[in-house]
Amino acid sequence: MSKKNEISPARKWLSYRPEIKVLDCTIRDGGLMNNHRFSDEVVRAVYRACVEGGIDYMEFGYKASTESFPPDEYGPWKFCREEDVRRIVGDNDTDLKLSVMADVGRTNYKEDILPSEESIFDMVRVAAYIHQIPAALDMIHDAHEKGYETTLNLMAVSTIPDYELEQGLEMAVQSEVGTIYVVDSFGALYSEQVHYLVRKYLDFAGKAGKRVGMHAHNNLGLGFANTIEAIIEGAELLDGSMAGLGRGAGNCQTELLLGFLHNPKYRLRPVIECIQNHIEPMRKDLLWGLDIPYMLTGFLNQHPRDAIKFNTTEDRGNLVKFFDQMMEKE
Amino acid sequence: MSKKNEISPARKWLSYRPEIKVLDCTIRDGGLMNNHRFSDEVVRAVYRACVEGGIDYMEFGYKASTESFPPDEYGPWKFCREEDVRRIVGDNDTDLKLSVMADVGRTNYKEDILPSEESIFDMVRVAAYIHQIPAALDMIHDAHEKGYETTLNLMAVSTIPDYELEQGLEMAVQSEVGTIYVVDSFGALYSEQVHYLVRKYLDFAGKAGKRVGMHAHNNLGLGFANTIEAIIEGAELLDGSMAGLGRGAGNCQTELLLGFLHNPKYRLRPVIECIQNHIEPMRKDLLWGLDIPYMLTGFLNQHPRDAIKFNTTEDRGNLVKFFDQMMEKE
Numbered sequence: 001m002s003k004k005n006e007i008s009p010a011r012k013w014l015s016y017r018p019e020i021k022v023l024d025c026t027i028r029d030g031g032l033m034n035n036h037r038f039s040d041e042v043v044r045a046v047y048r049a050c051v052e053g054g055i056d057y058m059e060f061g062y063k064a065s066t067e068s069f070p071p072d073e074y075g076p077w078k079f080c081r082e083e084d085v086r087r088i089v090g091d092n093d094t095d096l097k098l099s100v101m102a103d104v105g106r107t108n109y110k111e112d113i114l115p116s117e118e119s120i121f122d123m124v125r126v127a128a129y130i131h132q133i134p135a136a137l138d139m140i141h142d143a144h145e146k147g148y149e150t151t152l153n154l155m156a157v158s159t160i161p162d163y164e165l166e167q168g169l170e171m172a173v174q175s176e177v178g179t180i181y182v183v184d185s186f187g188a189l190y191s192e193q194v195h196y197l198v199r200k201y202l203d204f205a206g207k208a209g210k211r212v213g214m215h216a217h218n219n220l221g222l223g224f225a226n227t228i229e230a231i232i233e234g235a236e237l238l239d240g241s242m243a244g245l246g247r248g249a250g251n252c253q254t255e256l257l258l259g260f261l262h263n264p265k266y267r268l269r270p271v272i273e274c275i276q277n278h279i280e281p282m283r284k285d286l287l288w289g290l291d292i293p294y295m296l297t298g299f300l301n302q303h304p305r306d307a308i309k310f311n312t313t314e315d316r317g318n319l320v321k322f323f324d325q326m327m328e329k330e
Numbered sequence: 331m332s333k334k335n336e337i338s339p340a341r342k343w344l345s346y347r348p349e350i351k352v353l354d355c356t357i358r359d360g361g362l363m364n365n366h367r368f369s370d371e372v373v374r375a376v377y378r379a380c381v382e383g384g385i386d387y388m389e390f391g392y393k394a395s396t397e398s399f400p401p402d403e404y405g406p407w408k409f410c411r412e413e414d415v416r417r418i419v420g421d422n423d424t425d426l427k428l429s430v431m432a433d434v435g436r437t438n439y440k441e442d443i444l445p446s447e448e449s450i451f452d453m454v455r456v457a458a459y460i461h462q463i464p465a466a467l468d469m470i471h472d473a474h475e476k477g478y479e480t481t482l483n484l485m486a487v488s489t490i491p492d493y494e495l496e497q498g499l500e501m502a503v504q505s506e507v508g509t510i511y512v513v514d515s516f517g518a519l520y521s522e523q524v525h526y527l528v529r530k531y532l533d534f535a536g537k538a539g540k541r542v543g544m545h546a547h548n549n550l551g552l553g554f555a556n557t558i559e560a561i562i563e564g565a566e567l568l569d570g571s572m573a574g575l576g577r578g579a580g581n582c583q584t585e586l587l588l589g590f591l592h593n594p595k596y597r598l599r600p601v602i603e604c605i606q607n608h609i610e611p612m613r614k615d616l617l618w619g620l621d622i623p624y625m626l627t628g629f630l631n632q633h634p635r636d637a638i639k640f641n642t643t644e645d646r647g648n649l650v651k652f653f654d655q656m657m658e659k660e
Contacts, residue, residue, distance in 0.1 A: 190558060191521065191555065191558060191562075192562065220554070220589075221553075221554050221555075221583070222554065222555055224550070224551050225551075225552055225555030225556075226555075228520060228521060229521065232521075232522070255622065256550060256551060259550075259625065260550075269653055269654075272650055272653050273649075273650050275622065275649060276647065276648065276649040276650055292585065292605065292606075295585065295586065295589065299589045317606065317610070318606065319602045319603075319605060319606040320599065320602055320606055323599055323602050
């Protein structure tokens with residue numbers, strides 16, 4: 001009855017694709033839940049887990065401009081000064097590469113991002129909305145000239161019309177950028193949409209010799225599933241965070257990603273140890289993870305800010321009230 | 331650059347497939363975490379939410395034999411006596427169909443399952459491991475003769491070799507069964523495996539005019555994602571539970587499933603209200619949901635019993651200890 005010669009796709013998984021790289025963004029994305037005020041102890045534990053777990057990149061936070069963001073209102077990982085990072089990693093004499101994120105319009109990049117030979121960082125990731133592409137490409141040019149690996153993280157892709165996205169990708173592939181990211185900021189994408197988007201990105205990026213990356217959120221509980229879908233379609237740089245720590249519903253879980261990938265260099269135990277001792281203890285204060293308010297903003301393809309705000313009020317847990325509030329706004 | 335005529339698969343989702351049905355198994359699968367001791371208030375609230383939410387089927391529990399299972403050790407939903415169910419639903423004068431599960435070898439089905447015209451139930455679901463197929467088909471024959479809709483829930487499919495599975499499906503499609511379920515008991519399947527299995531099931535079931543169903547677990551956080559994958563491949567009967575309540579890591583969440591399906595008869599608000607008032611308050615005692623121990627049994631393709639047991643000991647939260655314990659067993 002069934003096709004006897006058909007090979008289960010599952011069987012292909014006993015091998016692995018060495019070009020696939022994992023970036024742990026626990027401290028960077030998690031910092032959005034506590035204004036980047038992680039203790040050195042936590043950041044050091046995540047760093048060590050990344051090194052021991054064989055993870056490829058670790059992202060510490062943002063290169064935010066101190067003119068736009070008063071330093072006394074944020075922890076050190078909003079600014080990622082060289083001396084703060086070196087206090088954690090020394091000279092980072094490991095195989096782990098370090099990355100930092102720079103938001104368009106919020107970074108004094110010409111001054112604050114040093115030439116790479118003077119910097120502890122290996123990669124600069126530029127986060128931009130679609131209308132900010134020209135500014136983002138200028139930042140990427142600057143970082144590339146200074147000797148960094150670069151990525152373009154095109155945010156909120158679930159809200160970008162196709163014709164704009166194609167224009168943006170066309171511009172991006174003509175730049176020096178190394179990797180272009182599908183960023184599902186609202187956690188609103190289903191697997192078929194991820195499939196479609198990664199293919200479209202690769203249509204542009206592949207010919208230009210650039211990688212495609214995936215940054216997924218868990219508003220619909222699909223962060224890991226969508227990252228797998230992106231892998232299947234050809235994405236090679238994958239973001240995860242330990243226990244999913246990240247804004248709102250959080251991210252694809254690094255531990256799930258490492259368990260899924262069959263590259264023998266990845267080790268789960270140090271990551272689980274870090275989660276147990278350093279990440280889970282923060283859960284009661286930071287309130288990240290899948291819940292109904294984040295699910296609703298995901299279904300509505302909206303920024304999770306209303307849900308994040310609701311979860312900090314005394315109405316937290318009044319799910320019906322949040323549902324009614326969101327429906328009224330429609 | 332990209333194929334301009336290619337239509338995003340996402341766009342097809344503005345319509346819906348009316349043949350897709352949702353079965354809520356909150357009380358049945360959740361009962362595995364509390365020996366089926368839900369209060370009438372909780373069962374009634376779930377029933378009402380199912381009715382108001384436009385859900386197609388609700389499953390109450392098991393038809394367990396009182397000879398094998400002493401009634402004083404279990405709540406009423408282990409046995410689902412007619413009078414217990416009627417106390418909740420009256421004559422169930424609604425569009426919601428009611429189902430009950432019968433395990434091979436644990437049900438005195440010839441006596442305990444009444445002719446359907448005398449019963450409150452509409453559907454009997456027979457749960458069996460692959461080696462129990464002959465007994466399961468006898469139970470299905472009995473239920474069919476008595477006038478019920480029937481399903482065969484072939485458990486732990488992630489452990490069944492292909493040649494056995496094909497034999498089992500061949501036997502099943504020659505029976506009176508209405509729906510054959512892909513049951514990922516260990517929550518161990520990835521989307522590509524679901525894709526492969528649903529296609530294989532449909533190779534057999536489709537020609538015989540039978541439906542394929544999907545029952546997914548969340549050990550790897552993929553319950554909802556795998557249910558979507560099953561829908562894409564043609565599954566038509568889908569299990570979910572409110573807030574994912576179910577054994578171990580729990581099930582595909584009914585609320586996510588309803589939000590995903592575009593059938594206008596489904597309504598999310600009554601389900602969210604039930605979750606807020608009746609399901610979430612049980613979380614601190616019942617301890618279901620995605621966590622690292624369940625993830626590990628999922629990766630190892632094992633029954634979650636070791637993780638469930640570990641989570642009830644004082645070692646709960648000592649994730650590294652559980653990791654080491656499971657690796658030692660390998």
